[in-house]
Each structure stands twice: as structure tokens, then as C-alpha cells.
Amino acid sequence: MFHFNMDAARSVGVLSLNGDLTIRNAAELKEAMSQAMDQSKQLELNLTEVERVDLTTLQILCSAHRTLLKNGKTLTIAGTLSPALRDAVQQAGFVQCGGDKETSGLWKGVMN
Numbered sequence: 001m002f003h004f005n006m007d008a009a010r011s012v013g014v015l016s017l018n019g020d021l022t023i024r025n026a027a028e029l030k031e032a033m034s035q036a037m038d039q040s041k042q043l044e045l046n047l048t049e050v051e052r053v054d055l056t057t058l059q060i061l062c063s064a065h066r067t068l069l070k071n072g073k074t075l076t077i078a079g080t081l082s083p084a085l086r087d088a089v090q091q092a093g094f095v096q097c098g099g100d101k102e103t104s105g106l107w108k109g110v111m112n
Contacts, residue, residue, distance in 0.1 A: 001025065002032040006039070013040030014078065018049030021057040029057060033064045037075075043068065044078040053088040062094060065106040075106060 003016045015036040021029060036043055045061070065075045081089070089095060089107055 002028065004032065004036045004039070010042075012042045012044055014044045014046060016046040016049070018051070020052040021050055022052060022054045023056045026056045026060060030060050033060060037064060037068060037073070040073070042074045042076075044076050046078045047081055047085050048079050050082040050085045053085050055088075055092055058088060058092055058094050062106055077106065 001017070001019050001021075004013060006013050013036050015032065017029070017032075068075045095105075095107055
């Protein structure tokens with residue numbers, strides 16, 4: 001469900017998430033995000049294989065994004081979003097993750 005690796009050539013940590021990302025595994029997701037954040041100055045999320053997602057997951061991802069920004073780190077999304085994740089982001093109103101004043105919103109560039 002969660003796989004982390006360092007891309008040494010680019011000095012980027014890549015966290016791949018797949019399957020069902022719901023409240024049932026929120027604690028595991030939070031722990032995986034925390035470990036990946038500790039190990040990476042730049043972290044990319046691969047979310048192409050996410051099948052189901054709920055509000056809890058979106059909150060964890062947006063919180064991680066804001067935390068990394070505060071610490072001078074980055075969180076970006078690699079590739080495209082799965083249809084399930086794209087729908088969840090839109091329905092929950094998370095397209096503007098950081099609000100109107102946030103220029104580096106997590107979903108910026110992948111929701112078009």
C-alpha cells in the first residue's frame with residue numbers, strides 16, 4: 001500500500017501510495033508520510049494507483065504539505081492523479097489546498 005524510495009540521481013524521496021486510502025489505514029498513512037518527510041528534503045507522491053480515498057487522507061496529505069513548506073521542504077505530486085483521487089479532491093473542495101493566497105498548493109498543476 002505504501003512504498004518509499006530515494007531517487008539518488010535527483011535527491012528526491014518518492015512515496016508511492018496505492019489501493020484504498022481511507023480512515024481504516026489513516027494511522028499507517030500518517031506514519032509513512034512522517035518517515036518519508038523526515039528522510040527527504042524534496043518529497044514526491046505517486047498517487048496514480050489510488051483506488052479509493054476519503055477526507056481523512058486528503059487532510060493528512062494537505063497537512064504534510066503545509067508542514068514541509070514551513071520547514072523549507074517541498075511536497076509535489078508525480079504524474080497524474082487516479083480518477084478516484086481527482087474526484088475526491090474536487091468534491092471535498094481541496095483544489096485550493098492552501099487557500100487562495102497559497103501559490104504552491106499541493107494539487108496545483110495536477111487538477112487541470
